[in-house]
Amino acid sequence: VETWHLVGREADFELELVEEVAVGGGTVAVHPTPAGFFATSAICTHEEARLYDGLLEGVEIQCPRHLARFDVRDGRPLCAPAEIPLRTYPCKVIDGEVWVWAPDQPSS
Amino acid sequence: MRVVVIGSGIAGSTCAASLARKGSGVRVTIACGSTPPVYDRTELSKKFLAGTTDEPRPIYTADDFAGMQVSLANAPVAEIDLDRHRCVLTTGRPLEWDYLVLATGSVPHRPSMPGAYLSGVVTLRSRNDARALRGALRHARSIVIIGGGLIGLEVAAVARSYGCQVSLFELQDVLLSRIAPEPIGAAAQQLHEDNGVSLYLHTSVSRILGDERVRAVTTDSHHLVPADLVLIATGTVPTVDLATSAGLEVNDGIVVDTQLRAIGHEDVFAVGDTARVNHHPLFGVSYRGESWLNALRQGEVAANVILGSSEEFVDVPWCWSDQPGAVIQAAGLPDGCSDWVTRGDPTSPDGLAAFALDQRCVRAAVAIGPGPRIGRTIALAVRAIERAATVDPDALANTGIPLRTVLARSAQVRSGDEAIAP
Numbered sequence: 001v002e003t004w005h006l007v008g009r010e011a012d013f014e015l016e017l018v019e020e021v022a023v024g025g026g027t028v029a030v031h032p033t034p035a036g037f038f039a040t041s042a043i044c045t046h047e048e049a050r051l052y053d054g055l056l057e058g059v060e061i062q063c064p065r066h067l068a069r070f071d072v073r074d075g076r077p078l079c080a081p082a083e084i085p086l087r088t089y090p091c092k093v094i095d096g097e098v099w100v101w102a103p104d105q106p107s108s
Numbered sequence: 109m110r111v112v113v114i115g116s117g118i119a120g121s122t123c124a125a126s127l128a129r130k131g132s133g134v135r136v137t138i139a140c141g142s143t144p145p146v147y148d149r150t151e152l153s154k155k156f157l158a159g160t161t162d163e164p165r166p167i168y169t170a171d172d173f174a175g176m177q178v179s180l181a182n183a184p185v186a187e188i189d190l191d192r193h194r195c196v197l198t199t200g201r202p203l204e205w206d207y208l209v210l211a212t213g214s215v216p217h218r219p220s221m222p223g224a225y226l227s228g229v230v231t232l233r234s235r236n237d238a239r240a241l242r243g244a245l246r247h248a249r250s251i252v253i254i255g256g257g258l259i260g261l262e263v264a265a266v267a268r269s270y271g272c273q274v275s276l277f278e279l280q281d282v283l284l285s286r287i288a289p290e291p292i293g294a295a296a297q298q299l300h301e302d303n304g305v306s307l308y309l310h311t312s313v314s315r316i317l318g319d320e321r322v323r324a325v326t327t328d329s330h331h332l333v334p335a336d337l338v339l340i341a342t343g344t345v346p347t348v349d350l351a352t353s354a355g356l357e358v359n360d361g362i363v364v365d366t367q368l369r370a371i372g373h374e375d376v377f378a379v380g381d382t383a384r385v386n387h388h389p390l391f392g393v394s395y396r397g398e399s400w401l402n403a404l405r406q407g408e409v410a411a412n413v414i415l416g417s418s419e420e421f422v423d424v425p426w427c428w429s430d431q432p433g434a435v436i437q438a439a440g441l442p443d444g445c446s447d448w449v450t451r452g453d454p455t456s457p458d459g460l461a462a463f464a465l466d467q468r469c470v471r472a473a474v475a476i477g478p479g480p481r482i483g484r485t486i487a488l489a490v491r492a493i494e495r496a497a498t499v500d501p502d503a504l505a506n507t508g509i510p511l512r513t514v515l516a517r518s519a520q521v522r523s524g525d526e527a528i529a530p
Contacts, residue, residue, distance in 0.1 A: 050480075054484060057491075064480040064483025065428070067426065067483070
């Protein structure tokens with residue numbers, strides 16, 4: 001079952017500083033970008049590395065381990081070594097609160 | 109248009125795949141002695157050697173190439189004839205080209221010391237090398253590693269995980285001296301000593317002893333260290349025989365311009381470990397890269413140029429090393445920089461970073477830390493290097509100021525805004 005999860009207040013996020021939030025038992029990366037908030041899976045699709053440790057610039061998140069880059073709006077990989085897109089989750093800001101649409105239970 | 113790519117490492121296969129994907133009417137042939145799959149060589153000294161993966165990750169299989177309509181001439185090239193625009197395979201088959209790409213890679217350097225070719229003395233380059241070393245590590249009691257660079261340290265860590273006694277010899281006073289200043293090398297030293305590696309710095313191995321099989325090494329300081337295995341990890345030598353015979357300009361690599369064209373030849377390119385860019389636009393020096401990313405990007409750039417792009421190779425060199433318990437990343441070229449500014453400490457999540465400055469201009473950065481988070485530091489440094497940003501060394505050393513802020517301020521200086529107080 002999917003539902004909206006409150007992940008924090010807009011003011012608590014810093015522009016272009018990726019955060020990792022617990023959602024329904026799993027984790028999601030939340031990206032505050034100049035184009036708005038976006039949410040993706042928290043782990044790089046190439047090898048196990050947390051995007052939380054990576055660099056967000058504009059709408060691109062760079063994995064810290066092997067430098068793969070993804071567009072956080074649709075999750076698509078922008079360069080090698082990543083080939084598989086990140087999973088994306090709908091994300092919206094209402095009254096200064098950031099909400100993510102994600103499964104209620106953790107998924108692998 | 110016919111393109112022949114010699115070599116199927118990451119540089120050659122990326123170039124061939126890019127040409128096939130982006131070009132129309134391009135007939136690409138890869139000529140090399142080994143057959144696909146092309147695999148991720150960076151895993152060989154890490155998880156493949158450690159046995160946590162059975163096979164390294166395939167990047168392109170024979171089916172992938174067939175699907176892209178890239179032909180495979182499964183024989184090495186014997187000769188290149190630049191005037192007649194063709195090469196000849198060892199089987200005698202000729203291959204004609206409009207564009208030729210040399211992606212012949214490099215081979216491990218083998219110092220000419222007594223015993224260097226005894227059984228049990230190995231180098232690490234190919235999947236077969238890694239497989240043989242992995243098998244040997246399972247039974248070896250002791251290994252001597254010659255060379256304290258990234259490969260030597262990665263193998264040292266894996267060998268310890270197999271329970272081997274590890275003795276590592278480095279000619280310089282400090283580890284990682286080719287890419288990093290003393291504090292980073294010292295942090296690596298601490299880490300490996302804590303992991304039980306015996307380090308011999310400022311020491312060279314003078315002889316490898318054994319009858320048929322290696323038994324021990326002796327050092328210039330007259331130590332005798334027993335060894336069931338010896339790994340030589342003292343760097344690589346570019347494979348340039350074909351280029352030299354063909355009459356191309358060679359100087360520790362095939363000399364190319366910033367579009368990766370061999371000097372004096374509009375239609376001949378060299379990419380990856382074997383290519384020496386005669387003048388890197390960002391650093392003003394000649395440069396031969398040996399990293400996976402360098403090879404991949406040069407393969408892409410050469411393909412774009414062949415397809416008519418005016419692109420130049422201006423990438424900041426960048427390499428990484430994943431070792432159990434530590435991650436190391438390095439970017440840029442510190443040539444000619446005498447000043448390094450250090451920031452942080454190796455046990456914190458952001459690790460210890462060092463920045464090479466030339467007149468306050470960031471030219472290189474190296475970081476070591478417990479996890480991949482150090483990649484964020486290097487990524488920011490790369491952007492500063494690309495912008496030729498100048499920085500305040502004191503702010504750079506101060507972990508109380510976020511690195512992004514330090515480097516963002518530097519951008520203002522360059523755009524002519526208020527200068528930073530010294």
